[in-house]
Amino acid sequence: MTQRVLAIEDKLYRNRYKVDEESHLWIKDPKMCLRCPFDFACIRVCPTDVYKWEESKITITYDACVECGACRIACYDIGWKNPKGGFGISYKYG
Amino acid sequence: MAEKFDSVVVGAGPAGIAAAYTMAKAGLNVLVLEKGEKPGAKNMFGGIIFRHHTEKLAPEFWKTAPVERHVVEYQYWFLSKDSHLLLSHRNQKFNSQYNAFTVHRAKFDPWFAKLAEDAGAVIINRTTVDDVLKENGKIIGVKTERGDILADVVIAADGVNSMLSKQAGLREELPQDAVVLALKEVIAVPKQKIEERFNLGPDEGIAALLVGWGPGMHAGFMYTNRDTISLGIAISMRDLDRSKQRPNVLFEQFKSHPSIAPLIKDGELKEYSAHLIPEGGYDYVANTYTDGMLVVGDAAMLVNAVNWEGTNLAMTSGIIAGETVIEAKKKNDFSSRTLAKYRERLEESFVLKDLKKYRGIPKFFSSNPEFFTLYPDTLNELFYMWHVVDDEFKADKIKRMKATLFKRRSRVSLVRDFYHLWRLFS
Numbered sequence: 001m002t003q004r005v006l007a008i009e010d011k012l013y014r015n016r017y018k019v020d021e022e023s024h025l026w027i028k029d030p031k032m033c034l035r036c037p038f039d040f041a042c043i044r045v046c047p048t049d050v051y052k053w054e055e056s057k058i059t060i061t062y063d064a065c066v067e068c069g070a071c072r073i074a075c076y077d078i079g080w081k082n083p084k085g086g087f088g089i090s091y092k093y094g
Numbered sequence: 095m096a097e098k099f100d101s102v103v104v105g106a107g108p109a110g111i112a113a114a115y116t117m118a119k120a121g122l123n124v125l126v127l128e129k130g131e132k133p134g135a136k137n138m139f140g141g142i143i144f145r146h147h148t149e150k151l152a153p154e155f156w157k158t159a160p161v162e163r164h165v166v167e168y169q170y171w172f173l174s175k176d177s178h179l180l181l182s183h184r185n186q187k188f189n190s191q192y193n194a195f196t197v198h199r200a201k202f203d204p205w206f207a208k209l210a211e212d213a214g215a216v217i218i219n220r221t222t223v224d225d226v227l228k229e230n231g232k233i234i235g236v237k238t239e240r241g242d243i244l245a246d247v248v249i250a251a252d253g254v255n256s257m258l259s260k261q262a263g264l265r266e267e268l269p270q271d272a273v274v275l276a277l278k279e280v281i282a283v284p285k286q287k288i289e290e291r292f293n294l295g296p297d298e299g300i301a302a303l304l305v306g307w308g309p310g311m312h313a314g315f316m317y318t319n320r321d322t323i324s325l326g327i328a329i330s331m332r333d334l335d336r337s338k339q340r341p342n343v344l345f346e347q348f349k350s351h352p353s354i355a356p357l358i359k360d361g362e363l364k365e366y367s368a369h370l371i372p373e374g375g376y377d378y379v380a381n382t383y384t385d386g387m388l389v390v391g392d393a394a395m396l397v398n399a400v401n402w403e404g405t406n407l408a409m410t411s412g413i414i415a416g417e418t419v420i421e422a423k424k425k426n427d428f429s430s431r432t433l434a435k436y437r438e439r440l441e442e443s444f445v446l447k448d449l450k451k452y453r454g455i456p457k458f459f460s461s462n463p464e465f466f467t468l469y470p471d472t473l474n475e476l477f478y479m480w481h482v483v484d485d486e487f488k489a490d491k492i493k494r495m496k497a498t499l500f501k502r503r504s505r506v507s508l509v510r511d512f513y514h515l516w517r518l519f520s
Binding site for chain 1: 129130131134135136137138139198199200201203219220221222223238239240254255257267268269270273275277279280322324331334335338339340341342345346363364365366367368369370
């Protein structure tokens with residue numbers, strides 16, 4: 001039995017989002033990332049590949065975030081708040 | 095001048111709505127604030143809701159609520175790389191006396207919220223609460239993007255990531271041991287195919303737990319809905335971090351398991367979701383009250399992972415919180431001394447009694463991952479050996495099976511593992 005392996009991008013376009021102009025995620029101290037003590041846990045644990053390491057810094061694709069909170073548990077340098085009312089993920093099934 | 099309510103409930107999930115409905119029925123002036131565009135928009139679970147506790151608020155709710163299927167069979171799957179051992183319980187009593195229903199939260203939660211609304215609670219969607227409002231150390235309301243709102247009691251029903259309980263100083267950031275990360279896909283499969291693949295009648299459903307496919311403490315889950323299958327994985331944050339594996343890669347491996355893939359074959363992905371589940375148990379239950387505030391449901395970490403229970407703990411905590419506020423209103427005293435009654439009643443109810451009973455279990459399983467890795471694999475190996483027919487004498491086969499078992503786990507460790515497990519339940 002072969003099952004086509006789905007990449008995150010293939011999955012996320014099924015989801016419904018209302019994207020805010022402003023990110024609800026941020027790095028509190030970007031300098032800390034240069035010597036990340038957690039082996040880039042934010043990148044590793046995120047189920048929707050929000051975090052990437054590009055040109056010596058973490059970039060945040062916040063519009064893919066499903067607001068699970070895993071990144072925040074994995075690293076205290078992640079700034080995390082709820083998106084503004086009505087914005088962010090909006091599940092059709094849940 | 096900010097508006098004043100008897101109670102402001104933050105979050106329109108099962109806990110928040112149970113509280114709001116309880117208070118609104120008693121004539122209190124209740125406001126519910128929901129950050130999503132509608133109740134359920136941010137919510138994800140396995141999952142199932144339970145007849146017994148849901149009926150306390152909505153008798154015979156399945157006749158009008160958007161439920162998917164009632165569960166007639168509970169399955170426990172022990173997987174190895176290319177095999178599975180399945181323990182399954184189907185009972186016709188679940189057809190005459192419903193026990194649990196699979197639901198989609200984005201459909202069920204709005205229906206549930208309507209109960210509270212019909213009883214007089216005001217529900218405002220698309221409203222994020224930014225902070226609690228304090229005066230002389232007491233919580234007197236909430237700050238929102240639409241302005242400040244005052245209330246005698248704030249009920250924090252804002253889920254596992256509860257910002258409110260942190261802002262109120264009731265808990266710290268969650269440690270990795272307190273939560274598991276759950277990923278889920280809703281996969282559309284025609285109704286008839288679901289019923290064929292799972293051997294189900296119309297409206298009948300299964301609920302399944304699957305172990306043995308991943309690193310550390312983990313579980314897979316599978317629920318049949320009307321014409322979709324909810325398939326997911328849950329893995330402790332600590333073990334996920336340690337494993338250095340990406341959650342979606344683990345999920346895809348799980349989905350491609352030869353025992354799972356045929357069940358979702360030709361299915362169409364409808365939604366991909368992720369959520370934390372507060373499975374840390376009793377020792378991680380947050381402080382649940384302070385002057386002017388109560389914490390309910392996931393926000394208070396009320397999940398019983400052993401029995402797959404969550405929404406019923408949420409609803410029950412909501413009802414008790416609502417009743418506590420009604421009492422406080424009579425006395426016109428919203429201090430922590432009066433609100434402590436909520437915690438007392440939680441402790442007396444199944445909610446905290448069950449979690450207390452199981453308090454050692456989350457730690458036991460996280461420090462004994464063999465139950466999720468070595469044991470499922472070994473069980474499969476032993477069943478395989480037992481069933482392979484060849485020229486080997488059975489005496490030799492049994493000897494070889496014993497040798498296989500003890501090579502993987504020493505007699506001492508085996509006895510210790512199962513003795514400890516037994517002790518945790520007895």
